[in-house]
Amino acid sequence: MRDAENREPLIFFSAGEASGEHYGALLMEELKRTMPEARFFGMGGERMAALGFERVVRSEDVAVMGITEVIRHLPRIYREYRRLKDAIRVRKPNVAVLIDFPDVNLRLAEALHEQGVPVIFFVSPQLWAWKKRRITRVRQFVDRMLVIFPFEEPFYRERRVKAEFVGHPLAELPLPTITLEEFAALHGLDAGKRWIGLLPGSRAREIRLNLPEMLRAAAKLADGQTEFVLPLAPTLSATARASTQAMVEIARMTTQVRLVDDARGTLHHARASVVASGTATVEAALIGNPFVVVYKVSRVTYAIARRAVKVPHVAMVNLVAERRVVPELIQEAYTAEAVVEHLRPLLENGATRQRMMEELKGVGRKLHRNENSNGRAIARVAAVVRETLA
Numbered sequence: 001m002r003d004a005e006n007r008e009p010l011i012f013f014s015a016g017e018a019s020g021e022h023y024g025a026l027l028m029e030e031l032k033r034t035m036p037e038a039r040f041f042g043m044g045g046e047r048m049a050a051l052g053f054e055r056v057v058r059s060e061d062v063a064v065m066g067i068t069e070v071i072r073h074l075p076r077i078y079r080e081y082r083r084l085k086d087a088i089r090v091r092k093p094n095v096a097v098l099i100d101f102p103d104v105n106l107r108l109a110e111a112l113h114e115q116g117v118p119v120i121f122f123v124s125p126q127l128w129a130w131k132k133r134r135i136t137r138v139r140q141f142v143d144r145m146l147v148i149f150p151f152e153e154p155f156y157r158e159r160r161v162k163a164e165f166v167g168h169p170l171a172e173l174p175l176p177t178i179t180l181e182e183f184a185a186l187h188g189l190d191a192g193k194r195w196i197g198l199l200p201g202s203r204a205r206e207i208r209l210n211l212p213e214m215l216r217a218a219a220k221l222a223d224g225q226t227e228f229v230l231p232l233a234p235t236l237s238a239t240a241r242a243s244t245q246a247m248v249e250i251a252r253m254t255t256q257v258r259l260v261d262d263a264r265g266t267l268h269h270a271r272a273s274v275v276a277s278g279t280a281t282v283e284a285a286l287i288g289n290p291f292v293v294v295y296k297v298s299r300v301t302y303a304i305a306r307r308a309v310k311v312p313h314v315a316m317v318n319l320v321a322e323r324r325v326v327p328e329l330i331q332e333a334y335t336a337e338a339v340v341e342h343l344r345p346l347l348e349n350g351a352t353r354q355r356m357m358e359e360l361k362g363v364g365r366k367l368h369r370n371e372n373s374n375g376r377a378i379a380r381v382a383a384v385v386r387e388t389l390a
Contacts (some may be wrong), residue, residue: 008387010094013042015061018202018233019279021045024099030382045235056087060235085111095388099123108139118388122146122381126154135159146381166371167377178270181267182211188259194226197266197273199280202233204240210276214261215251216336227256231263272346277314285317285360290346294329320366325359333388
């Protein structure tokens, strides 16, 4: 149990996926800058651990996706949830920051509330798309909801949740500084060829479902002057990396595919990309890389989602723009042939490519907290943490 004499702030974090873990690391850095005495524990990834985070649970051990996939992994997820809940009860943190990952984090919010720990939820669950009934749990157990998309703040405020749009952390990142030649040399690519990014997702099952059609599309686009760049998320397990490597090795018999560890560098230098729906689509938009959105889940997950999800678009970029800016190829519509059809116009200098790039700039402007201010999302979240501690 925390010593009453110990004045060091003890902060609980729960980040269960690649994007959330990235935000967690950024937030830790900001908090350590202003509160060097603070200590951190909970669920996180390797980047957070490198900053001194005490991992009760490793994020890579619980990151799953889809309804049927979550059900299949419930025993393991529940076991890790219990470990987190026990750590909260024993150590009694001063404040908790829950990042995305609602299946676990909304339950943790209740456990924290029972222990009298203030709860800050950063990166909203997509309750505006489905499972709106969960809003009651948010009202009961979440003290502050900090959202990263502009349309989310009014959604929560209309439902009596103390919400604030802080801006999107990715909107504040500078463009990668690595040059095309340096990127090519680092990853064994030919700087004289055209590159196409393939981003199948950050989780193992996403890759298994999304990558095969990407590789089929790559084979159709292969012309001897094109190379395909496939970045892997740092939270991916060694087993998942090996499985992905095996899939790529088969494709390499007809197509030049390179595995890299730099998604932002890939999006910065690729001529265009095929991107699985998720955070990477926001990164692509902010970097200005033209792309096609794809996604595939299990049949059961999709059947349930079709009935439950009530939004006009799947891609976050299109939701922010409030219109169809990038093509969406979802489930049965996601075929190699369809990818090629929508990707080819983006590879050439023409009206389609130029129009998308202009639209993506507009999306980027909307993702800043205030277009005319220097407000930073992570700095604002850190300020809310400090306010809560005070």
